[in-house]
Each structure stands twice: as structure tokens, then as C-alpha cells.
Amino acid sequence: MMFSHNRPVVSVVVPMYNNSRFIGNTIRSILGQSFSDFELLIYDDHSTDDSVELASSFSDSRIKIFRSPVNLGPEKNWNRAISDVRGRYVKLVCGDDILFSECLEKQVGVLENPVHAGISLVSCQRTIIDPEGKPLIKKVNFMSGGRIEPVDVIRKMIRMGTNIIGEPVCGLYPAELIGKINGYSAVVPYTIDLDFWMQLLKHGDLYMIDEPLCAFRISNLSWSSRIGELRHSQFLEFMEQAASDKSHEVTDLDMFIGRINSAVQSMTSLMGFKLFANHE
Numbered sequence: 001m002m003f004s005h006n007r008p009v010v011s012v013v014v015p016m017y018n019n020s021r022f023i024g025n026t027i028r029s030i031l032g033q034s035f036s037d038f039e040l041l042i043y044d045d046h047s048t049d050d051s052v053e054l055a056s057s058f059s060d061s062r063i064k065i066f067r068s069p070v071n072l073g074p075e076k077n078w079n080r081a082i083s084d085v086r087g088r089y090v091k092l093v094c095g096d097d098i099l100f101s102e103c104l105e106k107q108v109g110v111l112e113n114p115v116h117a118g119i120s121l122v123s124c125q126r127t128i129i130d131p132e133g134k135p136l137i138k139k140v141n142f143m144s145g146g147r148i149e150p151v152d153v154i155r156k157m158i159r160m161g162t163n164i165i166g167e168p169v170c171g172l173y174p175a176e177l178i179g180k181i182n183g184y185s186a187v188v189p190y191t192i193d194l195d196f197w198m199q200l201l202k203h204g205d206l207y208m209i210d211e212p213l214c215a216f217r218i219s220n221l222s223w224s225s226r227i228g229e230l231r232h233s234q235f236l237e238f239m240e241q242a243a244s245d246k247s248h249e250v251t252d253l254d255m256f257i258g259r260i261n262s263a264v265q266s267m268t269s270l271m272g273f274k275l276f277a278n279h280e
């Protein structure tokens with residue numbers, strides 16, 4: 001990965017596939033950031049709707065759009081999206097999610113502060129929104145704010161039985177770490193983001209900003225909803241993989257509690273996705 005001397009501070013990458021219903025709002029939320037030193041790279045995964053035309057309608061020198069001649073699928077398209085960034089920091093925003101106006105400013109502020117040396121991932125709380133952008137949950141709060149060591153993050157995530165760090169839209173991380181990790185892996189599709197976060201946490205601590213700075217959208221068009229019924233089995237697989245790494249210090253009690261909580265979280269999520277599928 002080559003960096004320009006005039007590189008932006010942040011690379012915001014947007015993997016996009018048939019997001020015509022939402023991509024306009026996603027792009028506007030990124031362009032409306034209080035922090036303006038970023039590039040916006042949009043990677044279309046051979047959409048069959050007018051997503052590319054809508055994205056191309058924005059006139060801003062920071063935007064670049066790349067089209068794939070074939071459909072790669074989320075894993076390959078996400079890895080393509082982070083393969084040629086110029087920024088010091090990277091944020092991946094799916095083509096239906098939203099950044100609140102101070103998201104980049106506050107997350108960059110953490111990573112640029114010398115006091116926070118050794119942070120490999122900054123995340124934030126998020127709001128859950130419906131297809132119309134209406135808040136369903138104004139603040140998903142599984143973790144307190146501040147600096148947290150990886151072992152504490154992973155053990156709590158297993159006990160909670162769910163993603164306590166957040167979806168890709170929640171995170172910002174140093175671009176230099178991309179060459180030190182294996183990228184996104186959809187071997188266990190539901191935990192593609194958790195696997196990526198864990199790879200980053202091999203290289204430093206997590207810093208959680210305890211306020212919602214972005215919105216994660218749920219709809220029957222989202223990838224999350226399409227794999228919802230596999231959630232429990234796939235999170236159990238993630239737990240087993242995490243526990244197999246002795247450096248994570250996962251106990252039998254952690255696993256026992258996590259299995260119960262994962263089942264509950266899965267049923268709740270599945271009911272929510274089916275509710276939206278019936279109303280859309």
C-alpha cells in the first residue's frame with residue numbers, strides 16, 4: 001500500500017451493492033462531517049440498480065467511485081475497499097449507514113492525542129435506525145467509555161453473546177495496521193466485523209467513545225438481515241475460535257454465560273428482522 005505525501009487524514013470507504021434507496025443519505029452524512037480532511041472512496045460491487053448513478057451525482061473532489069465488472073460479494077468487496085487507501089486512518093461505512101456530523105472529528109481526536117498512544121481501534125456507541133431513518137434504539141450501550149485492554153473486550157463480548165464493539169461504521173483505525181492483519185474474512189459471515197476488530201486488537205487497545213456518533217440501519221435489504229437466522233450458530237463458532245487463543249483468557253464460565261446470552265440475543269434480532277420484513 002503506497003501513501004502520498006499529500007495524503008488525507010482519513011479514508012472513508014463505502015462498499016456499495018444495490019443501495020440506491022439509501023446511498024444518497026449515506027454520502028450526504030459523510031460530506032457533512034465537521035472534520036473535512038478525508039477522501040471518500042466508493043466501491044460498487046456490480047450493482048443492478050441505479051446506485052452508481054446516484055453516487056455519481058455528487059460533485060465533490062474528495063469522492064472517487066470504482067465499479068467492479070463482476071459481483072465479488074461482501075468479503076472481497078470490503079477488502080478491495082481498504083486495499084488502496086491514502087489516509088492515515090480508515091473508516092468503512094456500508095452503503096446504508098449514517099455518520100453523525102462530529103463522528104470523524106471526535107474519533108480522529110482520540111487517535112491524534114499522544115496520551116492515547118497504543119490505541120489500535122476507536123469505536124463509538126451507535127443508534128439503530130429503521131429503513132426510513134427513524135431511530136429504533138437511540139443508544140446501543142454495551143461498554144463504558146475510555147480505554148479498554150483487548151482481553152477485557154473479548155471476554156465481555158463472549159459473556160454478552162453479541163457484538164459490543166459495533167458494526168464497521170462504528171470503527172476508525174490506523175491504516176498502517178492493514179498490512180499487519182489478514183483483512184475481512186466471511187468464513188463465519190455474521191462475525192466478519194468481529195473477526196476484523198479482533199485482528200486489530202492484537203496490535204493495541206480499544207478506545208470507546210461513550211456517545212452515538214453513527215447510525216446502523218436495519219432493513220430486509222441489509223446483509224445482516226439475510227444472515228440473521230444463522231446468527232446464534234455463527235456467534236458460537238466465533239466464541240470457540242476466540243476461546244482457543246489462550247491470550248484471550250476466556251474461562252468456561254465466560255463460555256457458559258455467553259451461550260445463554262447469544263441464544264437470547266439471536267431470538268431478539270431475528271424477531272426484529274422479521275418484523276421489518278413484514279412491514280416493508
